[in-house]
Amino acid sequence: MNAPKLRSILNPIWIRIKGVRYQATVSTSENVDVTNLKPFHEIPGPSSLPLIGPLLHFIPGGSLYTPDTKDFSAKLFKLYGPIVKLDPLFARNTLLMVYDPESAANVLRSENRIPYRGGFNSLAYYRKHIKKHENNHKKLTGLITDQGEEWWDLRSTVNPVLLQPKTIKLYSAAIDEVAQEMMNRMKSKLDENNRLQAKFDDEMNLWALESIGVVAFGIRLNCFDPNLAENSPEKKLIECVHQIFNLSNQLDFQPSLWHIFSTPTYKKAMKMFQLQEDLSKYFINKAMRNINKNENKPDEQKGVLEKLLDINEEYAYIMATDMLVAGVDTVANSIAATLYLFAKNPEKQEKLREEVMSKESKRYLKACIKETMRMMPVVSGNLRRTTKEYNILGYHVPKGIDVAFAHQDLSSMEEHYPRPTEFIPERWLADKNDPLYYGKAHPFVMAPFGFGVRSCIGRRIAELEIETFLTKILENFRVEWYGPPPKIIQTSINYFTGPFNFVFNDIKKK
Numbered sequence: 001m002n003a004p005k006l007r008s009i010l011n012p013i014w015i016r017i018k019g020v021r022y023q024a025t026v027s028t029s030e031n032v033d034v035t036n037l038k039p040f041h042e043i044p045g046p047s048s049l050p051l052i053g054p055l056l057h058f059i060p061g062g063s064l065y066t067p068d069t070k071d072f073s074a075k076l077f078k079l080y081g082p083i084v085k086l087d088p089l090f091a092r093n094t095l096l097m098v099y100d101p102e103s104a105a106n107v108l109r110s111e112n113r114i115p116y117r118g119g120f121n122s123l124a125y126y127r128k129h130i131k132k133h134e135n136n137h138k139k140l141t142g143l144i145t146d147q148g149e150e151w152w153d154l155r156s157t158v159n160p161v162l163l164q165p166k167t168i169k170l171y172s173a174a175i176d177e178v179a180q181e182m183m184n185r186m187k188s189k190l191d192e193n194n195r196l197q198a199k200f201d202d203e204m205n206l207w208a209l210e211s212i213g214v215v216a217f218g219i220r221l222n223c224f225d226p227n228l229a230e231n232s233p234e235k236k237l238i239e240c241v242h243q244i245f246n247l248s249n250q251l252d253f254q255p256s257l258w259h260i261f262s263t264p265t266y267k268k269a270m271k272m273f274q275l276q277e278d279l280s281k282y283f284i285n286k287a288m289r290n291i292n293k294n295e296n297k298p299d300e301q302k303g304v305l306e307k308l309l310d311i312n313e314e315y316a317y318i319m320a321t322d323m324l325v326a327g328v329d330t331v332a333n334s335i336a337a338t339l340y341l342f343a344k345n346p347e348k349q350e351k352l353r354e355e356v357m358s359k360e361s362k363r364y365l366k367a368c369i370k371e372t373m374r375m376m377p378v379v380s381g382n383l384r385r386t387t388k389e390y391n392i393l394g395y396h397v398p399k400g401i402d403v404a405f406a407h408q409d410l411s412s413m414e415e416h417y418p419r420p421t422e423f424i425p426e427r428w429l430a431d432k433n434d435p436l437y438y439g440k441a442h443p444f445v446m447a448p449f450g451f452g453v454r455s456c457i458g459r460r461i462a463e464l465e466i467e468t469f470l471t472k473i474l475e476n477f478r479v480e481w482y483g484p485p486p487k488i489i490q491t492s493i494n495y496f497t498g499p500f501n502f503v504f505n506d507i508k509k510k
C-alpha cells in the first residue's frame with residue numbers, strides 16, 4: 001500500500017501541535033474507566049467461525065489473502081483502520097494489530113514490572129514439558145520463552161553480563177577476524193561476473209553463527225572449514241539452527257493443529273530443539289576445558305560464557321541456546337537488507353565508503369543501519385500480552401490479549417518520516433530545522449530492538465557484528481544488484497528469500 005493512501009486513512013485521527021504530531025483519542029491508565037469506552041467485541045476485524053477463527057479470510061479467494069506475506073499487515077490496516085481484531089485461530093490467542101505510535105507508547109510504557117511477550121509457543125512447550133531437566137532449575141526455560149517471575153530472575157541476572165559494553169568490547173577482535181574470514185571466503189566463491197557461487201542466505205547464516213558462537217561459547221566453531229565432516233557437531237549445529245527457525249515458524253505463525261495432536265512438523269521440531277540443546281552442551285563443555293586452564297583471569301577480562309558459568313552452569317546453557325535461536329537469522333537478514341539498500345543507492349554507498357576508509361567516524365554507518373531498520377526491519381513489530389486493562393483508541397481492551405504494534409507499517413508512512421520510500425540515512429544526522437529531522441517522528445514509530453526491560457538483550461552484540469561486517473564489505477566490495485527486488489517472507493521475522501542478485505565487485509582487484 002502506498003504512503004498517500006495510508007495517510008488519507010490516518011488523517012482524521014491526527015492533530016498537529018507545533019509541528020509535533022499527537023494522537024487525539026488514546027489514553028490508558030492503571031484503572032481504566034470502561035463506562036465511556038466502546039466494547040472489545042466492537043473492534044473492527046475480519047469475521048470468524050468457531051475453532052478455525054478467521055482462517056477462511058486468509059486462504060486464496062479470501063478477503064485478506066495475499067500472495068506476498070509482507071503485504072498482509074498493510075492490507076489489514078487498509079481494510080479496518082488503526083486497530084484490528086483477529087480472533088483466535090485454532091488454539092491461538094486473540095491478536096490486536098495496532099497502527100498507532102501513541103498507543104504503542106502507552107501500552108509499552110505502562111506495562112507491569114514484568115511484561116509478557118508470547119510467541120515461540122512450540123519452543124516454550126518443548127522446554128516446559130518435553131525437555132529433561134537434570135537439576136533444580138526445572139522451571140527455567142530461557143528469556144525467549146519464559147514469562148513472569150522466572151523470566152525476571154533470569155533476565156535480571158544476565159543483564160549485567162550481556163548489556164555491559166566493556167564485556168561486549170572484548171569480542172571486537174574476534175568478530176573482526178570472523179568478518180575478515182568471511183570476506184576471503186566470499187572472494188573465493190565469486191564467478192567471473194562477481195556473483196556469488198553459493199547461496200547468499202546460507203553464507204550469511206554461517207557468518208552470523210560463527211560470530212555469535214564466539215560470544216555464546218567463547219570459542220571458534222569453525223563453520224567456514226571446508227573439510228568439516230557431514231556428521232560433525234559443527235555441521236549439525238549449522239543445520240539445526242537453520243531448521244529451528246523454519247519449524248517454529250510453521251508451528252507458531254501458520255495455522256497448525258499441533259496443540260491438538262502430534263503433527264509430523266511438531267515431532268521434527270521437538271527433535272531439533274533437543275538436538276540444539278545437546279549441541280550447545282557439547283560446545284560449552286569444549287569451551288570449559290579451555291577456560292579451566294585460565295582460572296585466575298581477572299573479572300574484567302572474562303567473557304560472557306565465563307561470567308555466566310561463574311553464576312551458574314545452567315544459565316550458561318540456557319543463554320547459549322537462546323543466543324543461537326535469536327541471534328543468527330536476525331543478524332543475517334539485517335545484513336541482506338542493508339546490502340540491498342546500498343546496492344540500490346550507490347551514491348550513499350560511496351559516501352559511506354569514504355567514511356569507512358577515513359576510519360575517523362562511524363556516524364554515517366550508524367545512520368545507514370538505522371535507515372535500513374526503518375525501511376526493511378528484520379522484526380516487523382513488537383508484541384505484548386496485556387497484563388491489565390487498557391483504553392486503546394477508545395476501545396476497552398481487557399487483560400490477556402496479544403497486542404502487536406505495527407512498527408514496520410508506521411515507519412513507512414509519510415506522516416512520520418518524510419519521503420519514506422527513499423533511503424535517506426541523512427535524516428538521522430539532520431538538525432532540528434531540517435524537514436527530514438528524525439526527531440519529528442513520534443518516538444514509538446520505530447522500535448527495532450523492542451522496548452524496556454523486555455527489549456533485545458543481544459542488541460549490543462548485534463550492532464557490533466553488523467557494524468564490523470559492513471565496514472569490511474565496504475573496504476572490499478562495491479555492491480550492486482541486478483534484476484527484480486528480493487522476495488521477503490514475513491513470519492516471526494522478515495526473511496529475505498532468493499534469488500539474491502548481488503554483484504560483489506572486488507575494489508582491491510586491479
Ligand code: HEM
Pocket residue numbers: 117143144155212322323324326327328330331334378379382383447448449450451452453454455456457458459461462
Ligand atoms: C539485528 C539483530 C536483532 C534484532 C533486530 C533483534 C530484535 C529483537 C526484538 C524486537 C526483540 C523483542 C523485544 C521486546 O519484546 O521488547 C528481541 C528479543 C531478544 N533478542 Fe534480539 N534482535 C537481534 C539480534 C539478537 C542477537 C544477536 C541476540 C543474541 C545475543 C538476541 C537475543 C535476544 C533475546 C534472548 C531476546 C529475548 C529477550 C527477553 O525477552 O528478555 N537478539 N530481539
